[in-house]
Amino acid sequence: MSGLAVAAPAGQGGRTGARAALVAGALAAVAAVALFVGARYGLMLAIGLGFGITLEGLRFGFAGPWRAMILRREPAGVLAQLLAIALVAVVAIPLLGRHGDELSGAQAPIGWAMVGGAFVFGAAMQVVLGCGSGTLVNAGSGNPVGLLALPFFAIGSFAGAYGLIWWTDLGALPILSLRGGFGLAVTLAGLALVAGLFWALGRPEARAIPGRYLLAAVLLAALGIANLLVAGQPWGVVYGLGLWVAKGAAAMGADLGGSAFWAAPGSVARVQASLLTDYTSLSNLGLIAGAFGVAAWRRDGLTQPLPRYPARAWVATAIAGLVMGYASRLAFGCNVGAFFSGIATGSLHGWVWFAAAFAGAFVGIRIRPLVGLEAKP
Amino acid sequence: MTRRFTAALLALGVAGLVAFDLRTAPPNPYHAPAAFAFGSGQAASGGFCGALPD
Numbered sequence: 029m030s031g032l033a034v035a036a037p038a039g040q041g042g043r044t045g046a047r048a049a050l051v052a053g054a055l056a057a058v059a060a061v062a063l064f065v066g067a068r069y070g071l072m073l074a075i076g077l078g079f080g081i082t083l084e085g086l087r088f089g090f091a092g093p094w095r096a097m098i099l100r101r102e103p104a105g106v107l108a109q110l111l112a113i114a115l116v117a118v119v120a121i122p123l124l125g126r127h128g129d130e131l132s133g134a135q136a137p138i139g140w141a142m143v144g145g146a147f148v149f150g151a152a153m154q155v156v157l158g159c160g161s162g163t164l165v166n167a168g169s170g171n172p173v174g175l176l177a178l179p180f181f182a183i184g185s186f187a188g189a190y191g192l193i194w195w196t197d198l199g200a201l202p203i204l205s206l207r208g209g210f211g212l213a214v215t216l217a218g219l220a221l222v223a224g225l226f227w228a229l230g231r232p233e234a235r236a237i238p239g240r241y242l243l244a245a246v247l248l249a250a251l252g253i254a255n256l257l258v259a260g261q262p263w264g265v266v267y268g269l270g271l272w273v274a275k276g277a278a279a280m281g282a283d284l285g286g287s288a289f290w291a292a293p294g295s296v297a298r299v300q301a302s303l304l305t306d307y308t309s310l311s312n313l314g315l316i317a318g319a320f321g322v323a324a325w326r327r328d329g330l331t332q333p334l335p336r337y338p339a340r341a342w343v344a345t346a347i348a349g350l351v352m353g354y355a356s357r358l359a360f361g362c363n364v365g366a367f368f369s370g371i372a373t374g375s376l377h378g379w380v381w382f383a384a385a386f387a388g389a390f391v392g393i394r395i396r397p398l399v400g401l402e403a404k405p
Numbered sequence: 406m407t408r409r410f411t412a413a414l415l416a417l418g419v420a421g422l423v424a425f426d427l428r429t430a431p432p433n434p435y436h437a438p439a440a441f442a443f444g445s446g447q448a449a450s451g452g453f454c455g456a457l458p459d
Contacts (some may be wrong), residue, residue, distance in 0.1 A: 056409065060422050061433065064432065064434055065432040065437065066432070066434050066436075066437025066438065067437065067439075067440040068437060068439065068442070069432075069437070071440060071441075111411050111442050125444075127443060129446075129448060130442055130443055130444070130445060130447065130448065130449065131442065131443060131449060132448075132449040132453075132456075134453065134454075134455040135455060135456075136455040136456070136457075137457075157453055160442050167415050168412075168415065169407070169408070169412070170408030170410075170411040170412035170415070171408070171411070172408075172411045175411050175415055176415060178415075179418075192457075192458075193457075193458070196457070203457070228431075245446065256443075256444060257441055257442065257443040258440070258441055258443075259442055259449070259451055260442025260443070260445075260447075260448075260449030260450075260451065261442075261451050261453050262451050262453075264454045264455065265454065266454040267452045267453055267454040267456075268452075271452060272422060275425075275430075276425075276427070277427065279425070279429055288458065289458045290458075292458030292459060293459070294450070294452070294458060294459035295452070295459075298452050300430060301430055301432075302427070302430040302432040303422070303423070303426040303430075304426065304427075304432050305425075305432055306451065306452060307451040307452075307453075308451070308452065308453065308454070311420065313423075316415065316419060317419075320412055320415070323408065323412065329408070330407060330408045330409045330412050331407050331408070331409065332407060332408050332448070333406065333407055334406050334407065334408065334411065341411070345452070356454065357454065359407055360454060360455045361454040361455045362454070364453065365453065365454040365455050366454075369455070370455060375455070377455070
């Protein structure tokens with residue numbers, strides 16, 4: 029008994045020390061980037077940490093709530109997502125109207141490849157149960173499926189960008205945006221309409237939004253607005269992942285001149301510059317680190333045993349990661365860049381992305397048990 | 406085997422990525438932009454997944 033009594037405080041002391049080290053490490057990383065790269069970049073890393081801590085700490089995301097709605101008619105998570113988007117839109121759309129010379133939205137054209145890419149992305153993200161941000165959070169918290177999917181996601185993002193212009197040349201509309209007071213009103217009305225539809229389709233006893241989802245929605249919105257004010261552009265994920273691979277390919281002597289995307293002057297400059305000056309790379313790194321920090325902070329976060337899956341599940345994870353990366357570039361973003369930031373900054377492509385990806389999610393949910401990533405229903 | 410192993414793998418990967426980046430493209434803090442794009446008077450110029458190449 030006395031041995032146990034002594035051991036418990038010692039264990040607690042060790043955990044307190046480890047937690048203090050986590051906080052100190054995060055602060056030191058932000059300070060180092062701010063000092064040695066630039067204040068804006070340090071802020072972007074801090075914002076990324078906030079995203080990671082919010083998503084992992086409150087167990088919130090995009091793929092899971094879609095699955096809950098489709099399989100169990102639980103709309104709370106999707107309603108919280110729509111709330112977060114609405115909160116960002118209330119600030120972002122007026123700001124973009126008045127400060128369009130300094131701030132840019134997630135504006136992209138609607139096209140055949142965009143719609144197809146969103147559908148395929150929606151399916152693939154349900155296979156690994158992680159979208160763009162979800163894959164980063166899962167990897168950061170030690171989930172082996174997220175860890176395996178992540179490098180393939182990055183390779184797919186690079187490859188999708190490589191051929192992006194060929195795909196958009198198949199047919200695309202001009203960029204269509206909702207602007208000003210009218211644009212904000214239409215966006216909020218659209219979000220309310222979709223929320224009402226999900227609410228009506230949901231099971232009555234599952235309609236209430238839990239407090240942690242409400243908190244996550246408010247925090248994500250605040251961080252999304254901060255991202256816009258600091259970087260001058262909304263929160264995004266997949267561009268940074270493709271850039272990591274482009275830098276590696278260029279360092280190994282690959283000629284990126286054959287790609288209209290990677291040979292463009294802006295892309296060349298970013299491939300040559302430090303990743304620590306790329307906004308999406310910084311928020312991605314912060315997101316991973318934030319999720320890791322939360323997992324390490326929890327008593328049982330990193331001590332969970334790794335799940336056992338058949339070989340075909342791991343192969344499917346790698347393929348799904350690759351497909352997610354490629355499709356998200358064709359779709360001009362993932363749940364973050366297209367759905368969250370696109371709708372919140374008035375881009376109509378965000379709405380089309382949402383419809384196509386949600387339809388794709390029905391397919392992905394059926395594929396997931398077939399490849400051994402869960403027990404067959 | 407626990408998540409400690411996979412988290413450690415990820416930490417190694419991220420550390421390797423940052424080390425590779427610092428070696429191939431050392432940043433220059435003296436060329437850093439203003440802390441906030443909002444109010445800076447400068448156009449946004451970062452790469453974004455929704456943007457066509459510039």
